[in-house]
Amino acid sequence: MAEEVKRRVYGRRFGRKLRDSQKDLLADVLPKVRVPTLTPGTALDPASLFAAPKRDFWLEIGFGGGEHLAWQAGHHPDIGIIGCEPFLNGVVSALGHLHRHALENARVWPDDARPLMDALPDACLGRAFILFPDPWPKKRHNSRRFVQKENLDTLARLLRPGAELRMASDDTDYVAWMLAETTPHPAFAWLAEGPTDWRERPEDWPATRYEEKARAKGIKPSFLRFRRRDAN
Numbered sequence: 277m278a279e280e281v282k283r284r285v286y287g288r289r290f291g292r293k294l295r296d297s298q299k300d301l302l303a304d305v306l307p308k309v310r311v312p313t314l315t316p317g318t319a320l321d322p323a324s325l326f327a328a329p330k331r332d333f334w335l336e337i338g339f340g341g342g343e344h345l346a347w348q349a350g351h352h353p354d355i356g357i358i359g360c361e362p363f364l365n366g367v368v369s370a371l372g373h374l375h376r377h378a379l380e381n382a383r384v385w386p387d388d389a390r391p392l393m394d395a396l397p398d399a400c401l402g403r404a405f406i407l408f409p410d411p412w413p414k415k416r417h418n419s420r421r422f423v424q425k426e427n428l429d430t431l432a433r434l435l436r437p438g439a440e441l442r443m444a445s446d447d448t449d450y451v452a453w454m455l456a457e458t459t460p461h462p463a464f465a466w467l468a469e470g471p472t473d474w475r476e477r478p479e480d481w482p483a484t485r486y487e488e489k490a491r492a493k494g495i496k497p498s499f500l501r502f503r504r505r506d507a508n
Contacts, residue, residue, distance in 0.1 A: 294364075294365070294368060298368045298372075301368050301371040301372055301375065302367075302368060302371070305371045305374065305375045306367070306371055306384065306386070309371070309374060309382060309383050309384050310383070310384055310385075310386065311325060311358065311383050311384065311385040311392060314391055314392060314395050318395050319395055319397065320392070320395040320396055320397075321397065322356055322358065322396060322400055322401075323356070325356065325358070325383045326356045326380075326381065326383070327380070328380075328381075330354060330355055330356035330381065331354040331355060332354075332355050332356070332401075332402035332403075333355070333356045333357070333358065333400055333401055333402065334348065334352075334355055334356070334357045334358070334401060334402060334403040334404065334405070335357075335358050335359075335360070335389075335393075335396075335401050335403075335404045335405070335434070336348075336357065336358070336359040336360065336404070336405040336407070337360050337389045337393075337404065337405065337406050337409075337422065338360065338361055338389070338406065338407070338408075338409050338410075338422070339359040339360065339361045339366065339370055339407075340361065340363075340366050340369075340407070340408065340484060340485065340486055341366055341369040341370065341373075341484070341485050342359065342361075342366065342367075342369050342370020342371070342372075342373045342374070343373065343482065343483075343484045343485060344405065344407060344481075344482055344484050345357060345359040345370055345373070345374075345382055346370065346373035346374055346377060346379060346382070347482040348482075349374070349377075349379045349381050349382040350377055350379055351480070352381075353381055354381075355381060355402075356381055356382075356383070357381060357382045357383070358382075358383045358384075358385060358392070359382060359383070359384055359385070360384075360385040360387070360388070360389035360392060361384070361385075361386060362386065362387050362388055364386070367384060367386045370384060371384070389422075390427070390430070393427075393430050393431070393434060394430065396434055398433050398434070399433075399434070399435070399436035399437075400434060400436070401434045401435050401436065401439055402435075402436065402439045402440070403435075403439060403440045403441075403442070404431055404434070404435060404439070404440075404441050404442070405442045405443075406422060406423065406441075406442070406443045406444075407442070407443070407444045407484060407486075408444055408445055408446065408484060408486035408487065408497070409421070409422050409423070409445070409450075410422075411445060411447035411449065411450040418453070421450065421453060423443065423450075423453065423454050423457050423458065424457065425457060425461070428457060428458060428461050428463070428464070429463075431463075432461065432463035432464070432504065435463075435504040436504065437504055437505065437506040437507055438503065438504060438506070439503070439504040440467075440501060440502065440503060440504070441458075441464060441501070441502040441503075441504065442481070442499070442500070442501050442502075443458075443499075443500040443502075444477075444481075444487070444497055444498065444499045444500065445497060445498060446486070446487070446490035446495045446496075446497040446498075448498075451498040451500070454500055455500070458500075458502055462505070463504060463505055464502040464503070464504065464505065465502060465503045465505055466500070466501075466502055467501040467502060467503055468500070468501070473499075473501070474498045474499055474500055475496065475498065475499075476499070477497075477499050478499065478501075481499065
């Protein structure tokens with residue numbers, strides 16, 4: 277359940293001033309796809325967010341500009357996808373994608389993902405994504421990184437046995453951090469069998485603007501896939 281003590285959210289909430297068309301997306305589209313406000317102790321059944329029944333539910337933590345969120349929603353209409361992003365300009369970008377493609381199976385939580393994660397029931401997710409999160413490269417800021425034991429524990433609770441956790445980064449230090457935090461976790465098994473498995477993006481994993489920016493600089497991102505182990 278959501279904690280009563282408000283956690284601190286690091287990083288920007290706002291970027292460039294919104295154009296009128298972007299303000300229209302916030303006014304007209306966001307109310308249709310927004311996850312309702314959660315109060316401390318609220319329980320959230322993901323099925324209640326969608327008008328039509330869904331085969332499964334996926335969660336994207338920090339969807340950036342929403343390219344991946346929209347792609348997955350468009351290619352999996354039988355899946356209910358919840359995307360979390362506290363950066364307003366990213367939310368507006370995602371709303372544009374959802375509106376243009378008339379996607380009805382995606383929901384948006386325009387805030388810190390952790391209260392929403394706390395509100396979701398056990399073993400309700402078949403997949404979760406943490407793609408190109410802020411690497412917080414300075415050592416004194418490493419504790420701000422999202423991939424930490426506390427959040428992995430919550431994801432372990434939410435992902436059913438056999439579910440998949442996907443992560444990506446173009447920061448080599450953060451990739452090493454992700455592996456150091458996740459591979460020892462008893463709930464997760466790294467699915468890599470060889471270098472190709474983390475050097476090449478799977479076909480059902482579309483490129484995002486962050487990946488394209490990295491490649492334009494000659495940086496090769498890493499793509500990590502973990503399976504939720506069977507519960508003991």
